[in-house]
Amino acid sequence: MENSSRGATLVIIGCLVIAVFLKTTLEQLVPASVGMWLRHIDWLLLITVYVGLQREPVRSLLTGTAAGILFDAFSNGRAIGVSGLCYVVAAFLTHRITSIIVVDNILIRFLAVALASISNSLIRLLFYRLLNIDLPVLSDGGGAARMIVFGLFANLIVSVILYTLLDRIFKKDIGLRMRRSEARRRRL
């Protein structure tokens, strides 16, 4: 059991590292027209939500924190901690959804990704404004709305493909977590 947990943790760390690589290097390797769309995909958020969907709250919250640390390390924004907060809230929201709805299907996943994506953008924009980070997108309501909508659609579309791939990687874990979650519910 402990080995399986360690294995899953290692896989999550691997996924986070790959997510960072995708976000930082993919855009410059594809044509600019494609790159402009790829920029809106938040790979780290998608991984955090996926871990949250596995019904393991501690792991998903810690994954969110780790994703935030990685984001801050690879960004030059003077907003240390904002990304971590966004991902922790996303992980918590996903946990709330999975604790209310036991079924795991594409609609639940869409709902979790949509909520996480919107909360992520809103919290980020709010804190950038509070920290007085001078970005024209913050002074322009249309720009902020575009950012939220583009981010939402990009994340939803990519989540379909990415989660199918991750399902194959985490196959063993998912069944186990579903059973554990159900047992915990009955105990309570």
Place this chain on the structure above:
Amino acid sequence: MWISVKAKDKAKKNPTWLVGILIAAHLIAISFNRAPNMPDLWAIQEIFITITTPGQSLFTGAVNWVKGGFNHYFSLVDARVRNAELVSQIDKNRVEILTLNEELKALKQSRDLSEWVAPYSYEGVEARVVGRDINELFSTVVINKGSTSGIERNQPVVAAGGLVGRVIFSAPYASRVLMITDERHASGAVLVQTEGGRLLGLLRGKKDYICELQFIDPPGQVRNGEQVITSGQDGIYPAGLLLGRLKIAGNEGTLAPQVVEVVPAAPLDKLEKVMVLKVPPERMRDYNSELAGEERNQEKASEESRRRNRR
């Protein structure tokens, strides 16, 4: 793992307290961003950038190689159909061609860069772009050369065609460059008009690889495609580096608004190789003191002429 088994079980049953702790920790971290005398460089960024740059460099190189391979593969399909006997020979040659093409491309890029930089006669360090900013709101890139190659903060970075930006962070083997299209970037600029006039302004990053030029005085008539160069008055960039070209709706002598869009001259959307210019700080200081001296002289002259007029 990171927390004890008992705490973990408690958190599994009710993770709200863990969420509370994590949110509080993050809010404390966020509050440091507003702290006075916050250090510019974070040790964690330096460590991460140093660890990941070789991997990113390798990944970028590999993807470029595969991309090149695909292009050549498709161009050779016809030849293979026509002469099946030569397939094995072509395969052998293809690998060789790929290698040679990569070398040729690298040489061409180096030549373009050195030809472009030569008139400015600054010593430069060639570097490869290995990564971009993870945050889509910021336009920075990571290059694979750092302080061990003599790269320092605020050194200008150019690519074949024009100015890319300036170094804002330098780790031993990698550096981060703030591009001119970043919304936090601003530099002194001069619009070189076709009629020979020069208009002073401030170039700011906008988004999606576009900048905007804010004129200091009302601009009058401007033309599409007119060049914008650095003024040298910001104390960072030497004067005369090409920033971009004006992009306005009308073609012929349009009355321009106070703010106009500028398309960067450097190919910022597909940067591969750049050159960091080692502009000696004393040279910028001399230039700035010259400018200040000139301004003082002009002020004196105008004051004297005013006095004479009064008399």
